[in-house]
């Protein structure tokens with residue numbers, strides 16, 4: 001059908017909203033409460049447009065198009081209404097921009113600037129909510145909240161955690177955990193997806209930038225850093241390059257310029273994880289262990305299981321995540337080999353994830369007072385560090401990561417996206433069972449951004465049921481099926497964030513689905529190029545086993561690379 | 573939380589729409605909604621605690637602290653309003669340092685806002701543990717509170 005927007009015809013499809021039609025035609029109206037893929041909530045009204053024949057303004061995000069509809073997106077009336085909404089939102093706002101994490105990256109600030117709001121028109125009582133930094137990874141500043149409700153919906157409808165909700169009513173309404181307590185007592189699994197959708201500085205990660213800079217300045221410390229698979233296909237976007245471009249070499253060069261003494265690649269330990277995890281799977285399959293086995297590299301998911309399904313913890317692989325494996329190997333093996341005192345090694349990671357900060361702080365990840373990982377930077381914090389140092393990233397020559405933990409297979413790199421762990425594990429499990437590499441590398445059925453993917457593969461004589469889910473709402477549904485007796489699955493990959501780490505809660509803000517898609521395509525392109533496409537062909541991993549660990553699931557492996565999880569009592 | 577079971581029993585297979593009536597019954601029995609009972613109601617109905625707390629705080633009728641030894645009901649009916657009950661309420665809140673629905677730290681006083689106590693002749697009126705105090709002015713509150721404090725100390 002055709003509709004008319006600002007006196008020009010555009011194509012629209014029956015059943016879609018005005019907003020969807022506008023977007024496709026490259027037109028836009030601002031939105032604050034709208035969430036791609038969820039039902040409209042119509043809470044903010046900032047998207048209101050004028051529709052001929054309608055007396056009041058119409059919210060574009062929730063109103064369906066009709067044939068011949070005539071719309072004005074920026075009529076004087078619509079713009080004035082938007083202005084008023086922004087002015088009302090600002091009426092009790094703390095005006096803290098200069099000291100705000102979201103300064104220069106805030107939708108409220110941008111809207112106010114775009115609408116030329118230079119003066120306070122309404123003066124409301126400033127809300128005196130206290131800042132909550134009780135969580136090990138995230139903080140909240142409810143005074144900056146504009147009550148758009150996106151975090152609440154993300155947490156409940158997408159992640160099925162429902163750690164936060166609206167509290168109270170009227171001018172005292174705020175968003176927070178039950179009993180208005182700290183996030184640390186709640187069921188929050190620290191995925192950071194609420195941060196990704198928040199239009200303001202009301203939600204943020206607990207920054208580790210200061211500690212990391214202090215360690216770099218400390219002449220006694222050897223500071224090492226590892227970067228996660230998803231980071232190198234994301235970082236370029238912060239510097240104006242298209243999504244999905246891999247700049248691993250440039251990233252390494254940048255990290256050295258920032259003062260890190262050694263730069264390692266978490267994809268190396270993703271390969272190590274696969275050696276352990278694929279072996280664990282084969283062992284469970286052949287010796288009657290608990291099945292289906294579920295992956296354990298996503299710390300938000302682990303916390304979710306500890307809180308909501310403590311009876312199902314036996315399904316989790318005992319493998320630590322790649323971040324923690326590399327941390328353990330850096331201090332427990334590499335430092336010693338280098339003649340360094342492990343307590344003088346400061347181990348940092350760059351992660352697309354906020355929950356990794358929590359993971360690093362778990363007591364299971366600390367041995368004799370020495371933590372596997374000392375600080376975790378999100379992709380956003382890395383960008384901040386780079387900017388602070390005035391580095392012109394794009395002018396840097398690519399460099400190789402440090403040996404031995406700079407070497408990776410492309411299977412390890414695939415960990416950055418949903419389905420990647422599964423694909424990498426299947427390649428190596430095939431080798432472990434049959435003694436031969438698979439003929440076809442790709443497991444097409446587990447590729448792509450779908451939230452639930454299932455398939456069956458033949459590995460030697462074994463017929464395996466595989467499931468890949470991302471987003472904890474999808475994970476919950478699958479765990480329920482298993483709990484109720486579903487028997488056809490053997491291995492389940494779970495990533496907490498919808499789409500996997502490439503869309504993690506520590507990634508750059510403001511990316512859309514198409515951008516995430518391109519990051520995933522970036523990972524597939526790296527894999528297609530090879531040359532080493534299987535974790536068991538990673539020479540550095542093989543050497544680590546020869547020199548130190550022995551073999552997968554050895555006693556040393558168990559000591560350093562595996563762990564156990566426990567029931568966690570929180571307010572649910 | 574065994575004492576809530578007898579309430580839950582009356583709502584077999586209940587869903588979200590039973591939330592408000594159940595919360596009302598719990599408050600009738602316990603005098604307020606404790607942290608534990610909010611969690612228990614959520615578990616019974618399959619609702620997250622954040623949701624139960626969110627819904628409960630939306631309504632003025634629910635309180636989250638036990639009543640004080642002296643529960644001060646402030647009448648906000650029309651007659652009292654005309655005679656300045658808002659000023660009485662504000663001044664009471666200020667002198668006790670709590671909001672309506674809250675209880676002082678020492679457990680002595682709580683404030684409850686009620687619609688009409690039916691004592692319009694005495695407006696503006698407070699009712700403290702069943703006893704009416706009429707024709708109040710914000711200034712007279714200090715004396716009233718200190719009398720109650722003394723009484724409490726004497727009976728401690």
Ligand code: SF4
Nearest residue numbers: 096097100106200201
């Ligand atoms: S949330 Fe946005 S508008 Fe508010 S202080 Fe922060 S940057 Fe400024």
Ligand code: SF4
Nearest residue numbers: 155188189191192194
């Ligand atoms: S971090 Fe995740 S679990 Fe925690 S409040 Fe945000 S969306 Fe919910």
Ligand code: SF4
Nearest residue numbers: 145146148149151198
């Ligand atoms: S915290 Fe952010 S996302 Fe949540 S309601 Fe407030 S402004 Fe919206």
Ligand code: FES
Nearest residue numbers: 042044045047061
């Ligand atoms: S974006 Fe349409 S009402 Fe908020």
